[in-house]
Amino acid sequence: MILTITLNPAVDKTYTTGALMLGQVNRMRTVNNIAGGKGINVAKILRQYGYDVMTAGFLGGYTGEFIEACMREIHAHCRFTKVAGETRSSINVIAEDGYVTEILEPGPSVSAQELEQFVADYKNAVSECELVVMSGSVAKGIPADIYGQLVAIGKKAGLRCILDTSGEALLHGIKEAPFMIKPNQKELEYLVGHRLKDIGEIGEAAKKLRKTGIEHVLVSLGKKGLLSVTENEILWAKTPSVKTVNTVGCGDSVVASYAMSLLKGEDNYTSLKRAAAISAANTATLESGDIALELAEELLDKIQIEKR
Ligand SMILES: Nc1ncnc2c1ncn2[C@@H]1O[C@H](COP(=O)(O)OP(=O)(O)OP(=O)(O)O)[C@@H](O)[C@H]1O
Ligand SMILES: [Mg+2]
Secondary structure (H helix, E strand, O other), X not given: OEEEEEOXXXXXXXXXXXXXXXXXXXXXXXXXXXXXXXHHHHHHHHHHOOOOEEEEEEEOHHHHHHHHHHHHHOOOEEEEEEOOOOOEEEEEEEEOOOOEEEEEOOOOEOOHHHHHHHHHHHHHHHOOOOEEEEEOOOOEOOOXXXXXXXXXXXXXXXXXXXXXOOHHHHHXXXXXXOOEEOOEHHHHHHHHOOOOOOHHHHHHHHHHHHOOXXXXXXXXXXXXXXXXXXXXXXXXXXXXXXXXXXXXXXXXXXXXXXXXXXXXXOOHHHHHHHHHHHHHHHOOOOOOOOOOXXXXXXXXXXXXXXXX
C-alpha cells in the first residue's frame, strides 16, 4: 500500500460564466467540484492504475467531508485528521471573454493539538504502508520542518519517502534526506540559491543535492521532460508533443508513476520512461490527476532517453 499525505487539501471549484465583473452580481452558468490538493491527486492517479492507497492529512468542515467522500468513492483508505476549521476551496472562474480568475482561500489553521493528533495518525498509517508520498504546501500553524519530521518517522519504519513540495517546506524537508525529491526548475533553483541556465547546470545542481543523502533527485522540466539524477547516471527523458488541455497535476503524475515503479521494483530507465509518458498523458485531460490511460501507453514508446 502507498500512503499519500496532503497537509492542505482543497476542493477545486470550476465555474463558467460570460464575464466576471467586479462589484456586480455574477451568475455562474456551470459549476464543477472535485477533490484537489497534490497528495489527493497522487492518490487518484494510483487508484486509476489499481494500486492500494491510503491517504492522510488534514480535513475540516463540509468541504473536508466532500473530499473524504470522493476518496472513499475511489476506494482509497482514508486516515485523515479532523481539524476545527474548514478545508479550503480553490475557485477558478472561466469566462467566455477569455479571462480566467482564480480565488484561493487560505485554508484552516492547524492547532498544536491537531498537529499532535496528525503525527500519531501518520505513525499508524506508516506501519501499514510500504512507501510514502508527501506532496504540496503546508497549512497555517504547521511548522516548516514538518516534512523533515515525517520523513524521519517514515525512514525509521523502513519506508522510502518521496517529497514533492516547494520553498521553506522543501528546504527543511530535505534535511532528513528523503529517498526521492521531485523539484521543478524553480524549486531546484530555490534549493541551491541561484538561477540555472541549462540542462548541464540543472544536472550539476541536482548532483550536489544528492550529496546531502537524497538517493534520487528527479527534476521536472515541463514540456522539456524529466531529468533523473541518481548515483550511477544522469538520464534525460524527452517528452513528445501532446495536445495539451490542462497541465495542472503533471508533477503529481510523475510522483505517482515513480511510486508505482518503486513498488514494482522497476529499473530507473523504465521508471523514467513511464513517468514521462504518464505525466504527458495527464496534460490531455481537463481534470487534473486524471490520466488518459491509453494515451499514456501509446506515448511510452515515444519517450526518448538521453544519457548525459
Ligand atoms: N506541455 C507538456 N507536454 C508534455 N508533457 C508535459 C507538459 N507539461 C508537463 N509535462 C510532463 O509533466 C512533468 C511535470 O511537469 P512540471 O515540470 O510542469 O511539474 P510541476 O512544475 O511540478 O507542476 P505542478 O506542481 O503544477 O504539477 C514534466 O516533467 C513532463 O514530463
Ligand atoms: Mg510541482
